[in-house]
Amino acid sequence: MKTFWEVLLGLKSLFTGLSITIREFFKPTITTHYPRQTETIPARFRGHIQLTQNPDGGASLCIACKSCERACPSACIIVEGVKKTDGPGKTVSEFRLDFGTCSLCGLCIEACPVKPVKAIEFTKRYNLASTTNDYADMDLVQRYKDLQAKKS
């Protein structure tokens, strides 16, 4: 008798499961159809880093202090600076990021002493997949100039 009830209850549990999945069957899909649809990228998204656009235009805010280079756990930033021609301090001449080793942690940005706007920021680029390795070696000074040219 006990077995009989067990079998019946087991059968009932199976039909409950079936009724749940058939209900899901008629609900709309929840996936994003990637190349055609995209998700909105949140404001704090951590993409690769880039030099922040100077709100006043002109050269980058970076003072080539190398704090970011030192803070980076993956040692993937190389910063070189040259003396400014028009005043004290340095300006960045080379800023390379080896994106292949970057762990997207954000420690470099936190280390940057430039105020009030940090000299580096995260981009929202995520579709960086490539069949070659070239994309990983990023020249951020060049990118800064390109972006500036596009803006103006």
Place this chain on the structure above:
Amino acid sequence: MSAIFDYLTQEPVWFYVRLVLFLVGTLAFVGANAAYLVWVERKGAGRFQRRPGPDEAGPWGLLQPPADGIKLMAKQVMTPPGADALLFRLAPALVLMPPMMCLAVIPFGDKLLACDLNIGLLLVFAFGSINVMALMLGGWASRNKYAIISAARVVSQNVAYEIPMLLVVITLLMITGTMNLNEIIHQQAGGFWQWNIVRGIWDFQAGHIGGNILVPVTFLIFYTCMLAETNRAPFDMAEAESELVAGAFTEYAGMGFGVFFMAEYANIVVGCALATLLFLGGWQSPIGTVPAEWGWWGTLLGTGFFFAKMYFLIFCVVWIRWTFPRTQFYNLLNLSWKILIPVSLVTLLLTAGLLKLPNLF
């Protein structure tokens, strides 16, 4: 049109025409079904999991099966070192044969069957049990430990499920009194209340209690056994991918693997077709009978009914697969030996008793 049909239905022209039609037809049918059932399966799985399923190749992903076929055919066929090359190659061929033989006797419409055999049902079961041999050969010949474990599982599973399946079918045969599949369908004419699944409970035509009041249970047992025989989830121990990688087909690549896949779906088609004609009235219409004067159009309509019922059952197979986890094989054997076989024996006895009952009064 009907003149052509009349000519073709003459013996012996009809015999050869049927033979050729059957050969071409079943191959095309099995191929198309296997290809598009994979599509149905994937699309269905997608919907159950609230994703679209394949939809890049063609509209609604309808070109996915040909694309898959091309991919499979383009792949290198390899024989693993140490494998028995002959048996390894033979297994895919053997695995596709039984379901194709079974399709020969299954009437898809009133006259739409290749071979009107008196013992059609027997033939279906005879060949139905052979396909396990092919799986076992494939598993054994590939000299892979996972494949061998899987082969052993397949055999014990099929032996265990053949018995209750035959028992419930015998129950049904006691009511129908014939093994001719077309004859069985003819008996179920009239409407859905004449189908065996209802007629077993109460025989409306004769106006007395049916031969087997437990016929829904019988149907459930039959369906369960069908799932187990075709190695479908939740009884897919043979290819339990999370345990045995790909089970008996682990070593197969390219079309060899594809053929095993096709055979799986062909077996499902045979199983569901059998369930349809044994329990759900085959090509009979759910209300009334298709008038005889409609001729071939009526037959085609009947075929439509048959396919509607069969594909509904196949959809249930997909539905079940994407709902349940896999059973453990000793649970599976327990289910068969401790529950299904006793229950089907009880229904057998009950039917024997009930069939005698009307005679007593």
Place this chain on the structure above:
Amino acid sequence: MKALNLIPVGDPADETFTLNLGPQHPATHGVLRVKLVMDGEYITSAQPVIGYIHRMHEKMGENRTWAQYLPNTSRVDYLSAMTYTHAFVGVVERALKIEVPQRAEYIRVITSELNRIASHLVGWGAWVMDLGGFTPILYAFDDREKILDLLEGICGSRLTFCYYRFGGLCNDVDEAFVSGTKAFVPYMRERMKMYKRLVTDNIILRKRLEGIGPVSAEMCRRYGACGPVLRGSGVAYDVRKAEPYSVYKDFDFDIPHYPQGDSMARYLVRMDEIEQSLRIIEQAIAKLPDGPTMGKAPRIVKLPVGDFCYATECARGRLLVRVTSDGKENPYRVRLRTPCFTNLSLFEEASKGMLLADAIAFMGSLDLVIPDIDR
């Protein structure tokens, strides 16, 4: 035909054979290898072989400054990154006696618990998938996606969060996160009911888990097993209660534990833990204080000479971070005592005499994350 160079199989009278489960096997989720000696379908001995994904996280700690080690902590057990970072920032804060603002602690609890739910959902889904049910994992991922969206909104990352800093958080939560979390709790409760009906009550699943892989409390003690494995054996040990860290003292929650010690007990523990985490989140979000999220932490972190440790309860059990400092900028030694390693070590003893399919179910019940074993 060419003569085959067959590998000798040993004593022919001995009917056992060796089966290699992994390193590339669908059920080992990653690169764990288990060397099984089988007698038919029965396992006579199972020897886990680890090290296929060893990334030297402990050694890396010695070559980095304290702050630079933060991203590593998210990558040990990538499914519960928050709790790992919590343990590491905890040890530094303890050593330097850094005061963490209340708001930061509350947010740490909320994010850790969200992360725990996400982790349990993946573990649950993957386990049911091992058992052959493919659909639940996709439902679980749907819910997990909601959690990850919330967490991505506040820290910009979906998996390797790296959100905590010595003394607080890298940035404050916004209104969207608070309201999103508030909405998530009732939603998840509804889903849990659905999961219970779809999977937990399912007769096939029960038959596969009940009585499979019994692990006694005594065996857990011998191997140092922890987390849901230990609680499934009837021991109500949870770091959050036993040695409360952060602000866990402020919340009212239970420690689910079941005495049976079988796979089903471990399953139920995890399902109940999701409910308890929801309770904690509900309370924490209601009580969330205002204020800063960053305490006073030195710019250059240097720990005093000595040994320090800090334990947290991560999704898979007790995580202990022990660091040795010689007063320099880099740690002298970082040691991670991870739960998966100890949980795996009882596999060999417990799986003796088990059937292959049961062993897979049992392995799923340990909820292993392979990088966590190898580190």
